[in-house]
Amino acid sequence: MTSSHTPVPAAHAGSAPFRLRRDKDGTVWFCRDGAETRVNVHLCFPWTQPERFFSLRDEDKNELALVESPDGLDAESRAILEAMTAESRFVFPITAIESADPDFELRVWKVRTRGGPRQFQTKLDDWPRPLPDGSLLLRDIAGDLYRVEQPEQLDVKSRRILWAFMD
Amino acid sequence: MNSSSSSPDRNREIVRRYTGQPATMPAEIRRHIETAWGGGPVQLYALADIDPALKLTEEWVAVGPDSLALYRSKNDGSNPAVRIFALADIADAKETPGLSCTRVTLSNRPGEPALAEFRYSQRQRRAMGALLFLLRQRIEGGIPGPHEPDRLYAEGVAKPIREAQASVAANRAAIAWRLLGYLKPYRTQVILGMVAATVMTVVGLVPPYLTGYIIDAVIRPFQDGELSQESALQVAFVTIGGLAAVFLTREAMTWVRLRKMAVLGEHVARDLRNDLYDHLHKLSVTYFSSKQTGSIISRVSSDTDRIWDFIAFGVVEVSLSLLMLIGLGCVLIFLDWQLGLLMTLPVPFLLYMIYRNGRGMQRMFLRAWRKWSNLTDVLSDTIPGIRVVKAFNQESYEKRRFGERNATVTDEFFRIHHRWTAFWPFLLLFVHAMTVAVWFFALPRIVGSEPTLTAGTFVSFLLYLGMFFQPIEVFGQMSRMLNRSISSAHRIFEVLDTEPDLTDKADPVSLERVRGDVVFDNVLFAYDPVSPVLKGISFAVKPGEMVGLVGPSGSGKTTIINLIARFYDPTGGRILVDGHDLREVDSGRYRQQIGMVLQDPYLFHGSILDNIRYGMQDASVEKAVGAARAANAHDFICKLAHGYDTIVGERGHTLSGGERQRISIARAILHDPRILILDEATSSVDTETERKIQEALDRLVSGRTVFAIAHRLSTLTRASRLFVVKEGLLVEQGTHSELLEKPDGVYRKLHDMQRELHEMYAV
Secondary structure, three states: OOOOOOOOOHHHOOOOOOEEEEOOOOOEEEEEOOEEEEOEEEEOOOOOOOOOOEEEEOOOOOEEEEEOOHHHOOHHHHHHHHHHHHHHOOOEEEEEEEEEEEEOOEEEEEEEEOOEEEEEEEEOOOOOEEOOOOOEEEEOOOOOEEEEOOHHHOOHHHHHHHHHHOO | OOHHHHOHHHHHHHHHHHHOOOOOOOHHHHHHHHHHOOOOOOOEEEEEEEOOOOOEEEEEEEEOOOEEEEEEOOOOOOOOEEEEEEHHHOOEEEEEOOOOOEEEEEEOOOOOOOOEEEEEOHHHHHHHHHHHHHHHHHHOOOOOOOOOHHHHHHHHHHHHHHHHOOOOOOOHHHHHHHHHHHHHHHHHHHHHHHHHHHHHHHHHOHHHHHHHHHHHHHHHHHHOOOOOHHHHHHHHHHHHHHHHHHHHHHHHHHHHHHHHHHHHHHHHHHHHHHHHHHHHHHOOHHHHHHOOHHHHHHHHHHHHHHHHHHHHHHHHHHHHHHHHHHHHHHHHHHHOHHHHHHHHOOHHHHHHHHHHHHHHHHHHHHHHHHHHHHHHHHHHHHOOOHHHHHHOOOHHHHHHHHHHHHHHHHHHHHHHHHHHHHHHHHHHHHHHHHHHHHHHHHHHHHHOOOOOOOHHHHHHHHHHHHHHHHHHHHHHHHHHHHHHHHHHHHHHHHHHOOOOOOOOOOOOEOOOOOOOOEEEEEEEEEOOOOOEEEEEEEEEEOOOOEEEEEOOOOOOHHHHHHHHOOOOOOOEEEEEEOOEEHHHEOHHHHHOOEEEEOOOOOOOOEEHHHHHOOOOOOOOHHHHHHHHHHOOOHHHHHHOOOHHHOEEOOOOEOOOHHHHHHHHHHHHHHHOOOEEEEEOOOOOOOHHHHHHHHHHHHHHHOOOEEEEEOOOHHHHOOOOEEEEEEOOEEEEEEOHHHHHOOOOOHHHHHHHHHHHHHHHHHO
């Protein structure tokens, strides 16, 4: 809700200094030139540059600022930004694969994640995506993402199942 | 409404089987929540499945008449916690979306600490979206709650799975059994085919036995002088005659079997194709928009073709191989139990080795398939985009990319070839080892001082041994074919099991001649619960009126015309045509009186005359020419070398967009619809063509109720009224000049924007 705040016009987006402020209700505000706007963060390169290039956008998704590196922000803003990105970049980290069997049109994966066991489905011809750091990214048919961070560190059975999906 | 809404049990089964989460809110939790908030029913619920530490959890979010509840099943086994919030206290429900985790913050007043937070994964997005939509409506004092929380929850969670695989997969045996049900109408042929196949197999066991018999009963006694030449020849000729009869019978049975089963396979494939195509026409446009065209076509074509394999060969070969294996085992043990056991006992091990090899090969094929798809990705990128490749001088890069992937694929196929070329000789070596073992144990018994095995029996054994490997090999090869056939059958049954979205009621009203009186009464529509498209639209259109629908992209204009054509039913409110609710009318008769001219007109493969007469095949040539004249199409048609007989559509003569549009207008004119829908009919043609089309449309619209969508507002100046739609609401209506008089009006803004663009472009 921006009713009690003077919103930052999206047209002001650019490199002018700003800071982030968090309310008691958890809302994060983008503050610049005495104006404030509720802000969300979008990761521009979630896989290739996960620590850089954050697009700060208002509720209508207009860009307020592009943060190339959080190092340039004040300490409080940096901490807020890091907290915001922790959840927004969350994907299920896979720690073991129990099975990945075809079920007609689907491939049913039974895995263990750091958050607990999970079963999900991918289409038969949807393949895990290799990321630049050597990890693998899977996207299920509902849109959830799963990451195998170090495939070579998995147990033998998991590696054996994953073999067909890796280069 | 969509297909799932009529199959709640299937949705629940999908949720249970594929997600591992509860298919409904457990009754105990529901009771607990309803007690906690004072007795009202749970109206809608969803699962928040991620906790603040980003671990998986099970927290139910429920909305009731006056309250929202959060119920967490604690992992530590202590009492579960339920928290109740009065809806009156919730001012805002803010979502912060992430890649796989969306946080919802419920707050009372901005700046005050949040009332509560919960998180959910993408899997819960639809169910949670419906709940949050309801919650926000309640906050704004809107609609009452729905009364089917179980259905909406299961529908939301199951939807992505159902879109990928419409039916819950039964096990393979059940699918094969259902497929065999298609043989029922052809019982006689099935029995003949199976009897022939059985006779063929059984008589196939006779020649080795006769060979042994000839040696023991004729050759050896004759050589030992125990049998005269005359008697030996007599027995030999009878045996040879028997052998000839066996071969004759066998090949005759082979002929009967092949012929009966091959024809039977075609019958079943034809029946399935017909059933499938008939059923496809019962399904609504929603189904076709959620499936790729190629996938639907392949179900009717290649999948039914694979069923032929299954019926013609799969069923028979597998059952015969089994019969052969059992028969061989019995004959061998009957001839000599010791050698018989020597040969039959290793068979399960052989079958296990084939199975293991098949599993390993599956993994290799999967890996090769993935690499193959990487290779074809390059092709599907570069062939359509070849102009870009050339413009950026990237031929070398693309050739290198293709070469690298081609090499990788080849490596995978090398790996596969290394495996199977090693496996089969190894397996044969094992079989040969069995042969050697038979020799090893048999010869001492033949040449011993007191022989316990005759030479004839030994030869029979060797011949049977040669036959032993064949059914084992069939099992190895057939398993892949059977798997593919069963998968095809599943894909076919999946379509057949999809229930039509729209069905006419048992005794529908037949609108013999539609007048064209159209009323929208507080119409709500949503393709899914997350994003309502129409949020309560009401209007009344008189017969003969022309209404222009304008508004930004995604505002709901196309949904309105889809509802008028009854491609969908509204999710709320009602649509009346000539005073009848569209849900009550005979949709076939009604649609006969609807005409549509779309932005991208579709011409079927056939002549231009066929295309103009589509839906009116009995119309006279004179009427078709008249319609073409009225559509300003006659002139260009006559200039074509084959005139009205020119073949158009797929692989036919290429017509320009304007020409195709005029043919579609001629089709609509011949159809003489009472309600006409024009969807961007002139949007993608040049000015001169637009003038011709506009002239044709002017003739077409007269005397009918017309709904026209156009982004170019100037094309709607003839409309008697304009409806301005924005974000699912009818925000303005009036004539062109009336709407221009509203300085802050949406239409005025759109009009000014287009004028400015036009002026800039003109400059």
